[in-house]
Amino acid sequence: MSSDEFPTDRPAVVTCGLPYANGDLHIGHLRGYIGADAFNRALQTLGQQSAYVCGSDMHGTPVAVNAEEEGVEPDAFALDWHQQYEATFPQFNIDFDNYGHTHDETNTDLTQSIVQDLDDAGYIYEKPVQVAYDPDADQYLPDRYVEGTCPYCGEFARGDECDEGCQRHLEPGEIEDPVSSITGNPAEYLERPHKFFRVSEFSEYLTDFLDNLEGTSNARNQPRQWIEDGLQDWCITRDMDWGIDYPVDDGDSEDLVLYVWVDAPIEYIASTKQYSERVGSDQYDWEEVWKGDGEIVHIIGRDIIQHHTIFWPAMLEGAGYNAPRGIAATGFITIGGKGLSTSRNRAIWATEYLEEGFHPDLLRYYLTTTGGLQQDVDFTWEAFQETVNGELVGTVGNFWYRTLLFAYRNFEGTPDAEVSEEVHERIQDAIAEFRDAVNDYSLRAVGRSATTLAQFGNEYIQRHEPWKLVDEESEAPRASEEPSGDEPRGTEQAAQVIRDCVQIAKAVAILLEPIAPDTAQGLWEQLNEDGAVGETLLEDALRAPPETFDEPSELFTTIEDDEVAELTAKLEDRIATAAAESADADDDATDADERETDDDGANDQAAVSDLEALTDDRIGFEDFQDLDIRVGRIETAEGIDGADDLARLEVDIGLETRQVVAGIKQLHDLDELPGEKCILLANMEPAELFGVESNGMLLAAGDDADLLTTHGDATVGERVR
Numbered sequence: 021m022s023s024d025e026f027p028t029d030r031p032a033v034v035t036c037g038l039p040y041a042n043g044d045l046h047i048g049h050l051r052g053y054i055g056a057d058a059f060n061r062a063l064q065t066l067g068q069q070s071a072y073v074c075g076s077d078m079h080g081t082p083v084a085v086n087a088e089e090e091g092v093e094p095d096a097f098a099l100d101w102h103q104q105y106e107a108t109f110p111q112f113n114i115d116f117d118n119y120g121h122t123h124d125e126t127n128t129d130l131t132q133s134i135v136q137d138l139d140d141a142g143y144i145y146e147k148p149v150q151v152a153y154d155p156d157a158d159q160y161l162p163d164r165y166v167e168g169t170c171p172y173c174g175e176f177a178r179g180d181e182c183d184e185g186c187q188r189h190l191e192p193g194e195i196e197d198p199v200s201s202i203t204g205n206p207a208e209y210l211e212r213p214h215k216f217f218r219v220s221e222f223s224e225y226l227t228d229f230l231d232n233l234e235g236t237s238n239a240r241n242q243p244r245q246w247i248e249d250g251l252q253d254w255c256i257t258r259d260m261d262w263g264i265d266y267p268v269d270d271g272d273s274e275d276l277v278l279y280v281w282v283d284a285p286i287e288y289i290a291s292t293k294q295y296s297e298r299v300g301s302d303q304y305d306w307e308e309v310w311k312g313d314g315e316i317v318h319i320i321g322r323d324i325i326q327h328h329t330i331f332w333p334a335m336l337e338g339a340g341y342n343a344p345r346g347i348a349a350t351g352f353i354t355i356g357g358k359g360l361s362t363s364r365n366r367a368i369w370a371t372e373y374l375e376e377g378f379h380p381d382l383l384r385y386y387l388t389t390t391g392g393l394q395q396d397v398d399f400t401w402e403a404f405q406e407t408v409n410g411e412l413v414g415t416v417g418n419f420w421y422r423t424l425l426f427a428y429r430n431f432e433g434t435p436d437a438e439v440s441e442e443v444h445e446r447i448q449d450a451i452a453e454f455r456d457a458v459n460d461y462s463l464r465a466v467g468r469s470a471t472t473l474a475q476f477g478n479e480y481i482q483r484h485e486p487w488k489l490v491d492e493e494s495e496a497p498r499a500s501e502e503p504s505g506d507e508p509r510g511t512e513q514a515a516q517v518i519r520d521c522v523q524i525a526k527a528v529a530i531l532l533e534p535i536a537p538d539t540a541q542g543l544w545e546q547l548n549e550d551g552a553v554g555e556t557l558l559e560d561a562l563r564a565p566p567e568t569f570d571e572p573s574e575l576f577t578t579i580e581d582d583e584v585a586e587l588t589a590k591l592e593d594r595i596a597t598a599a600a601e602s603a604d605a606d607d608d609a610t611d612a613d614e615r616e617t618d619d620d621g622a623n624d625q626a627a628v629s630d631l632e633a634l635t636d637d638r639i640g641f642e643d644f645q646d647l648d649i650r651v652g653r654i655e656t657a658e659g660i661d662g663a664d665d666l667a668r669l670e671v672d673i674g675l676e677t678r679q680v681v682a683g684i685k686q687l688h689d690l691d692e693l694p695g696e697k698c699i700l701l702a703n704m705e706p707a708e709l710f711g712v713e714s715n716g717m718l719l720a721a722g723d724d725a726d727l728l729t730t731h732g733d734a735t736v737g738e739r740v741r
């Protein structure tokens with residue numbers, strides 16, 4: 021890695037987060053793959069040697085769990101998805117130089133060799149660990165096989181990550197109130213020897229690494245906090261069959277496979293190696309990238325920052341590999357303010373988008389230029405239409421078409437003139453904007469360098485009114501007219517203006533290519549340029565286009581209102597269906613804010629042995645006022661059949677009596693509760709638990725669900741302020 025600006029004279033590799041070979045791709049997934057593809061193309065436009073590699077993530081418990089449900093072997097299950105992804109990516113012009121998968125020989129060998137290197141260097145040790153176990157299924161419960169409560173934030177979490185709460189990676193044994201996802205029964209913890217990677221020894225190295233890391237600020241700031249809190253060593257083995265075998269044979273480890281997050285990022289290296297072997301190392305040398313000082317750029321979702329900024333660089337450093345130069349972590353795509361959900365069909369599917377007949381470049385443009393990379397983007401068809409019709413059709417498409425049509429009609433191509441100084445300088449500015457945008461890891465700014473130049477072109481053509489400058493004896497043609505077929509009749513002044521505009525059009529094509537490669541190539545061909553615009557360097561934006569070209573056609577199509585209305589209705593229907601199902605359990609990794617309503621008051625209490633850190637996020641008084649907190653009196657309390665912890669209570673809050681479900685059955689003598697005052701969050705969304713509606717949340721503190729109350733004369737129904 022270096023700190024020289026792009027382009028450097030060292031080879032680069034760009035990666036995106038590996039697609040998990042587990043289900044259909046939706047637009048939330050595509051944001052990362054398209055983003056990394058655009059970034060790689062932009063690097064190449066700068067003249068940087070760069071490869072874009074990735075592969076399917078085949079291992080881990082979600083694949084094993086889902087394959088089991090379908091009654092197929094995990095390798096066949098994962099391979100099937102892998103092949104579907106391979107077929108989908110080109111349809112969005114996502115152009116991988118190599119796309120492998122984590123179960124192939126290259127990755128298996130490389131993973132085992134890296135783990136061996138770490139072991140040889142003394143970074144791996146064995147330690148007994150509490151492993152969740154399902155006695156009914158007689159099976160250990162690694163990762164997704166177990167669910168429970170995050171020990172850090174108290175949110176619902178899966179075995180290895182708190183994806184709906186604090187986003188932390190969770191180690192085996194950490195999850196509280198463990199429940200088997202196989203049988204739904206409470207799990208036991210059993211002690212087992214496992215292998216650990218000494219991440220804690222890399223604190224200083226990682227601090228330094230983060231100080232030099234480029235990319236988005238979220239990929240630096242969050243990990244700094246984790247390092248400050250103290251890094252824990254990382255359990256890198258699991259009790260299961262599906263995965264890459266732990267390579268060091270020391271007797272104890274023969275049943276263990278490596279944790280999926282060990283071999284998944286190594287696929288970045290394996291895939292680069294496969295590419296290098298295919299084209300020859302004289303063309304592209306994977307070892308120069310990964311073991312020398314090449315430029316490594318990861319584009320990932322913000323939910324996997326910890327894996328990429330802590331574990332991954334520590335592994336690379338420990339095994340003697342090069343460190344990433346830049347990590348850009350994207351926000352999520354949401355619909356109706358909620359995370360996309362595969363299992364609830366709350367998504368726009370990749371194949372569905374194409375079936376609606378939209379060009380892939382439209383989605384590429386929308387996903388890369390709407391908001392910054394770090395921002396969450398709430399997808400609506402209206403916003404998509406507005407962006408496409410405004411920026412692509414209205415600005416870029418309109419400029420391209422009117423320029424080329426006018427040039428074709430009046431000059432049969434590029435007029436014979438020099439580009440004016442004003443336009444030359446404006447294109448130079450756009451080139452500089454593009455270069456800065458790439459070095460800032462801002463795809464939005466890459467896109468803007470093209471659209472603002474096209475905007476300038478529109479203003480320029482409007483300002484100079486070339487249609488008034490052509491032979492005044494004849495009728496001036498308009499962009500909207502059919503070609504006349506007449507002989508060229510341009511004047512010198514019109515030639516100058518149109519010469520400038522054709523140059524701008526060519527420059528816009530080069531600048532827009534990383535984002536909208538297919539459309540940019542279309543313009544390229546209309547200009548009669550040779551070769552691929554994708555292989556054209558930024559500086560060529562100032563080189564003269566061919567002298568002649570044919571009549572142009574429009575490259576973007578307006579999205580009509582009735583089409584959007586239809587798609588919106590379809591999506592709203594889908595959101596409503598998903599919401600109706602939201603009380604059910606879900607296994608999608610990007611669902612946020614769904615579980616809260618499934619919880620009752622007392623279960624929200626995290627059983628932390630240490631006190632939770634105070635949150636830095638302050639709220640305003642208005643936010644507090646949004647909480648309708650009331651003094652209540654418990655009227656009745658009884659257990660709920662079939663639920664271990666839950667009790668049904670009736671709570672008088674003055675204006676009415678509420679039925680509330682609370683997780684206090686084992687923690688209180690229920691007979692003692694009637695008559696006790698309590699504090700109730702009255703405007704909590706109702707939720708149904710074990711068939712009982714809970715209409716409010718009792719406030720409680722600590723492991724024992726100690727109910728909050730008042731100590732003075734506050735009367736039932738009074739608001740807590």
Ligand SMILES: [Zn+2]
Binds near residue numbers: 170171174175177
């Ligand atoms: Zn958490």
